[in-house]
Amino acid sequence: MPDPLLDIRGIDAFYGDFQALFGVSLRVNAGEVVAIIGANGAGKSTLLKTIAGLMHPSSGDIIFDGASLGAMPAFAVVKRGIALVPEGRRLFPSLSVEENLLIGAESRRKGPWTLPRIYDLFPILAERRHVPATSLSGGQQQMAAIGRALMSNPRVLLCDEISLGLAPIIVKDIYAQLPSIAGEGLSVVIVEQDIAQALKAARQVYCLQEGRVALQGDARELTRERISAAYFGV
Amino acid sequence: MSEHRVEHATRSSQVGVALIAVTLIALALAPFWGDRQTLRLLAEVYAFVALASLWNLLAGYAGLVSVGQQAFVGLGGYLLFALVIMFDVHPVLAIFIAGPVAAIIAIPVAALTFRLRGAYFAIGTWVVAEVFRLLASQVSVLGGGSGISLPAAAVIAMAPTRQAREFAIYWLALALAVIVLVAIVVLLRSRHGLALTAIRDNETAAQSNGIGVVRIKYIVYVLVAFGTAMIGALIFLQKLRISPDTAFSVNDWTAFVIFITVIGGIGRIEGPIIGTIIFFVMRQTLSDLGSMYLLIMGAVAIVVMLWAPKGVWGLIVERYGWQALPLQRRLVLKDKSRPDA
Amino acid sequence: MTGWFNVILQGVLIGGLYAMFAAGLSLIFGVMRLVNIAHGDLIVLAAYIALMATTSLGLDPLTSLIIVVPAMALIGYALQRGLLNRTLGDDLLPPLLVTFGLSIIIQNGLLELFTADSRKLQAGAIEVQTLQVMQGVWVGALPFIQFVVAVAVIAGLQQLFYRTALGRAFRATSDDQAVAQLMGLDTRHVFAMAMALSLAIVAIAGVFLAVRANFDPSIGPARLIFGFEAVIIGGLGSMWGTLAGGVILGVAQAIGAQIDPGWQLLAGHIAFLVILAVRPQGLFPKVSG
Numbered sequence: 001m002p003d004p005l006l007d008i009r010g011i012d013a014f015y016g017d018f019q020a021l022f023g024v025s026l027r028v029n030a031g032e033v034v035a036i037i038g039a040n041g042a043g044k045s046t047l048l049k050t051i052a053g054l055m056h057p058s059s060g061d062i063i064f065d066g067a068s069l070g071a072m073p074a075f076a077v078v079k080r081g082i083a084l085v086p087e088g089r090r091l092f093p094s095l096s097v098e099e100n101l102l103i104g105a106e107s108r109r110k111g112p113w114t115l116p117r118i119y120d121l122f123p124i125l126a127e128r129r130h131v132p133a134t135s136l137s138g139g140q141q142q143m144a145a146i147g148r149a150l151m152s153n154p155r156v157l158l159c160d161e162i163s164l165g166l167a168p169i170i171v172k173d174i175y176a177q178l179p180s181i182a183g184e185g186l187s188v189v190i191v192e193q194d195i196a197q198a199l200k201a202a203r204q205v206y207c208l209q210e211g212r213v214a215l216q217g218d219a220r221e222l223t224r225e226r227i228s229a230a231y232f233g234v
Numbered sequence: 235m236s237e238h239r240v241e242h243a244t245r246s247s248q249v250g251v252a253l254i255a256v257t258l259i260a261l262a263l264a265p266f267w268g269d270r271q272t273l274r275l276l277a278e279v280y281a282f283v284a285l286a287s288l289w290n291l292l293a294g295y296a297g298l299v300s301v302g303q304q305a306f307v308g309l310g311g312y313l314l315f316a317l318v319i320m321f322d323v324h325p326v327l328a329i330f331i332a333g334p335v336a337a338i339i340a341i342p343v344a345a346l347t348f349r350l351r352g353a354y355f356a357i358g359t360w361v362v363a364e365v366f367r368l369l370a371s372q373v374s375v376l377g378g379g380s381g382i383s384l385p386a387a388a389v390i391a392m393a394p395t396r397q398a399r400e401f402a403i404y405w406l407a408l409a410l411a412v413i414v415l416v417a418i419v420v421l422l423r424s425r426h427g428l429a430l431t432a433i434r435d436n437e438t439a440a441q442s443n444g445i446g447v448v449r450i451k452y453i454v455y456v457l458v459a460f461g462t463a464m465i466g467a468l469i470f471l472q473k474l475r476i477s478p479d480t481a482f483s484v485n486d487w488t489a490f491v492i493f494i495t496v497i498g499g500i501g502r503i504e505g506p507i508i509g510t511i512i513f514f515v516m517r518q519t520l521s522d523l524g525s526m527y528l529l530i531m532g533a534v535a536i537v538v539m540l541w542a543p544k545g546v547w548g549l550i551v552e553r554y555g556w557q558a559l560p561l562q563r564r565l566v567l568k569d570k571s572r573p574d575a
Numbered sequence: 576m577t578g579w580f581n582v583i584l585q586g587v588l589i590g591g592l593y594a595m596f597a598a599g600l601s602l603i604f605g606v607m608r609l610v611n612i613a614h615g616d617l618i619v620l621a622a623y624i625a626l627m628a629t630t631s632l633g634l635d636p637l638t639s640l641i642i643v644v645p646a647m648a649l650i651g652y653a654l655q656r657g658l659l660n661r662t663l664g665d666d667l668l669p670p671l672l673v674t675f676g677l678s679i680i681i682q683n684g685l686l687e688l689f690t691a692d693s694r695k696l697q698a699g700a701i702e703v704q705t706l707q708v709m710q711g712v713w714v715g716a717l718p719f720i721q722f723v724v725a726v727a728v729i730a731g732l733q734q735l736f737y738r739t740a741l742g743r744a745f746r747a748t749s750d751d752q753a754v755a756q757l758m759g760l761d762t763r764h765v766f767a768m769a770m771a772l773s774l775a776i777v778a779i780a781g782v783f784l785a786v787r788a789n790f791d792p793s794i795g796p797a798r799l800i801f802g803f804e805a806v807i808i809g810g811l812g813s814m815w816g817t818l819a820g821g822v823i824l825g826v827a828q829a830i831g832a833q834i835d836p837g838w839q840l841l842a843g844h845i846a847f848l849v850i851l852a853v854r855p856q857g858l859f860p861k862v863s864g
Contacts, residue, residue, distance in 0.1 A: 074753075074756035075756045075757075075758075075759050075760055075762075076761075078757060083757070086757065090751055090754045092747045092751060092754070092755075094746040095746055099743050102743065103743055104758055106760055107758065152758070152759060
């Protein structure tokens with residue numbers, strides 16, 4: 001078995017005195033889609049923030065492409081090839097749609113993703129490129145947030161709750177683009193509350209419960225019973 | 235449920251209160267053991283303790299970081315001179331009139347400067363002080379730009395001999411500083427004080443807990459103006475001379491006061507007292523250096539702010555758990571033999 | 576009639592200088608919510624650097640800008656990375672008190688090095704040249720150049736903010752620091768670049784100040800106040816508003832001075848307080864500022 005692209009080894013993470021992650025381990029192979037599910041407060045977002053360098057593990061290690069990320073700051077992590085689509089999209093309100101996309105390329109990584117490619121993927125963004133990002137609809141904002149992350153030509157794309165607050169039809173649209181995104185050899189880690197959506201999109205599934213990995217396995221082999229047991233801790 | 239009661243005092247604060255009482259008696263007797271220079275220096279120390287404590291209440295508790303408190307020091311001084319020269323008021327009485335008058339003037343000033351947020355509020359208060367300074371230099375009855383001395387008749391009216399005057403001013407300074415400190419302690423131990431501490435610790439949380447943050451800030455601003463103006467009146471009564479530049483000096487009445495508070499420990503009642511002692515020790519040893527001494531003071535303040543933001547008193551509290559004045563509320567559970575760690 | 580017109584015109588021209596004081600202040604507030612109390616003292620520091628450049632290298636004051644501007648930008652970058660970045664956060668006190676301490680340090684450092692004597696930069700023949708704007712109305716060549724430069728600085732800043740990658744990074748960092756980091760922006764560097772730019776503008780303002788009038792180490796705080804008043808009059812976050820604010824302040828001072836020399840500064844402050852009272856958001860506020 002080849003070494004995974006991203007190898008998270010038993011990390012702990014804290015918010016002040018509050019421990020949010022307990023010895024979490026997770027592996028992502030190149031080109032693979034991995035889903036992380038779990039209830040509110042299970043530590044899913046914390047895990048993504050820690051991988052992206054916005055927080056740092058107090059113990060354990062994150063190995064990316066054979067090298068430890070250590071306490072690398074977020075701006076350096078993205079330059080290594082890990083991009084995060086943050087929860088709630090968080091587009092820059094003072095920037096136009098196109099500027100939001102352009103600033104995604106600030107890490108100056110070469111690769112297939114350019115402004116025209118993003119506009120091919122999400123044509124509505126091309127149409128609305130000059131409006132302020134905040135005047136987009138929720139679904140369009142989510143597209144812009146994904147496009148902005150792709151502009152850094154990441155090797156791993158971390159998506160935090162991209163379906164949150166969006167109409168089901170729009171979620172379906174966005175997820176429909178996932179294969180063409182992953183088709184470029186990109187690994188994708190999605191955090192989802194919508195279990196069905198996660199199981200459909202991902203190959204590997206990890207279920208977090210109160211900061212620990214409660215269950216992991218192949219998406220096609222996990223039964224509904226085992227998932228709900230891991231999800232709710234019953 | 236266990237029985238419990240709320241206490242202010244700790245063993246160290248009981249020792250502290252005893253120490254304070256002994257010190258106060260010794261200081262009150264200073265005219266009988268100190269020479270003239272000591273008395274003058276001590277009176278100046280008291281004025282700075284009071285000014286720094288007032289600024290600490292304003293900035294450290296109410297979060298109103300003003301760099302324009304010289305407005306009220308100067309206003310107090312000028313009110314004293316105006317009352318004495320224009321209305322023949324007794325100088326000591328004038329001090330106690332200057333306070334409330336300044337408080338009334340502070341109300342519209344607050345209404346205006348409170349429109350500015352955070353750091354811009356700070357500079358706004360400075361503009362107000364500048365306006366006061368420029369207005370003072372327009373008043374020709376009070377000497378205009380070059381200032382004026384207190385008339386000899388009024389000085390003599392205060393006390394016939396020079397020594398008696400010096401004693402009077404010394405006791406006045408001590409009394410005013412004690413009054414200011416006691417008033418601050420009483421305020422902080424009141425219901426408003428609890429709210430103020432909540433504001434200091436987390437303004438947003440305080441607001442969401444239904445504390446009328448703006449109203450309390452208003453009250454504090456006006457009260458601080460009251461006290462600051464009285465101290466200002468006293469300072470210029472001691473100097474016997476006033477001019478716009480000395481009365482509204484940002485260095486003397488704000489820079490020094492801020493350094494004292496920051497170095498001693500902002501947001502703590504003991505901080506300004508410790509800070510004033512450090513300030514005067516530094517001044518007595520470094521003042522030969524001229525402007526270098528100010529430069530060193532600025533550098534010390536920066537270092538303290540960045541690396542020991544709770545100041546010298548904060549370091550002492552962290553290390554030994556002391557508190558000289560009983561302000562914190564502690565919950566004591568009676569069924570536990572050991573107090574909470 | 577032309578007398579008053581002249582007074583107002585002079586006020587407008589000096590307003591350009593105030594706008595330059597304000598632009599640097601407004602820039603760093605916009606990017607990192609920092610209010611730099613030492614801003615005025617840094618203007619005076621720039622004037623002294625220009626003084627050294629003109630006396631030791633024999634440069635003309637305006638030519639000395641090629642040294643003063645990069646020197647101040649460098650100081651700004653180092654100051655932000657070495658000191659001011661540590662003060663940023665939710666707490667209001669550290670940046671305020673550290674820049675206040677810095678103000679005292681610069682003032683007294685300059686006093687040690689250069690004494691309290693008044694200095695002035697000599698610009699030579701250009702100082703006495705005048706231009707006729709219309710019948711009976713003349714303006715000095717230097718005040719005119721100063722105003723044109725101020726307009727150019729504001730226009731340049733506006734372009735930089737809305738047309739360049741650096742400006743984009745400034746706006747993004749101002750919006751959301753954490754997400755800016757996720758984009759690969761080192762916010763410590765972005766802040767330092769903003770301070771470098773702010774002090775580059777301070778350098779230009781300092782040189783013009785030094786050519787215009789006498790200066791000594793103690794005049795910084797008043798320049799801070801003028802800049803601050805121009806920012807608030809113009810409205811936070813608006814560059815062109817800053818120019819308008821500077822001009823209004825300059826005109827108010829000129830009119831005050833015309834009535835009574837003692838009223839020059841007072842008239843400016845009163846204009847500021849009146850605007851604060853009737854329109855606290857400033858004349859041209861930027862909604863998303």
